[in-house]
């Protein structure tokens with residue numbers, strides 16, 4: 001009898017695919033904004049939500065998503081204020097989340113074993129009701145992550161310029177925080193609250209080694225999230241360990257395996273520019289991947305005259321307007 005014949009395994013595998021797609025999708029934006037540890041903090045906060053569910057008898061999926069979203073909005077508000085004390089405020093929120101979770105779980109009369117299934121995931125405890133909620137939430141997060149990619153990317157890439165070009169930066173920033181909070185809840189049953197952040201960050205870091213553009217990193221990271229999620233759940237079926245641990249170890253292995261390939265690709269790229277294939281030398285047409293910002297005389301980027309046109313210098317690139325996009329010069 002194969003593991004696929006068990007209902008609980010089918011549910012665990014579906015949850016794993018959804019988690020594997022949603023976590024790196026949100027993670028790409030978090031990494032871009034240098035908020036790689038935000039998922040970790042939200043996982044701590046969500047633990048209090050789970051405990052509230054255990055105490056009140058409401059479904060922990062709902063209570064944790066509610067508490068995590070509140071936590072995300074609080075984190076985003078503290079960050080937007082940009083005070084020096086923000087760091088300490090966030091630390092208190094995160095430790096409060098863990099302590100509150102353990103305390104309320106105790107009051108609810110639940111055991112540490114119950115708590116563990118939320119902290120590190122559990123393949124046997126994904127109920128059909130859980131799965132429905134997880135599926136709806138994951139699909140919403142993935143759809144927003146893909147559908148709003150140009151705007152979200154612009155905000156994560158350069159907040160100042162996004163604001164100048166008229167994007168509602170505050171709103172998108174809150175949206176990313178809320179998406180991260182929802183993803184934490186989606187991931188709670190498979191990879192678990194303490195390890196969810198790894199699945200948001202490691203596949204993105206692996207993808208960044210292999211590709212450079214935002215779009216390919218985003219897509220590759222999602223693929224690199226699904227594979228270890230499925231593998232980790234199957235491994236947990238045969239070897240009795242929490243799936244969260246095997247999923248994270250598998251995705252770290254992916255990172256280590258991609259390392260030599262990544263440095264090979266980087267060396268190739270460098271060698272190519274030395275061989276005269278540099279666009280500055282050959283005049284080849286190299287359009288930029290994503291360019292949400294519009295260069296002009298007032299945009300603040302140094303302007304460099306180049307033959308019959310001007311290039312704008314930023315982040316080590318020279319960009320020249322070409323029709324409705326920019327070229328690398």
Ligand SMILES: [Zn+2]
Nearest residue numbers: 287322326327
């Ligand atoms: Zn062009």
Ligand SMILES: [Zn+2]
Nearest residue numbers: 295296299301
């Ligand atoms: Zn500019």
Ligand SMILES: [Zn+2]
Nearest residue numbers: 306311320329
């Ligand atoms: Zn030029």
Ligand SMILES: [Zn+2]
Nearest residue numbers: 291314319326
């Ligand atoms: Zn540019």
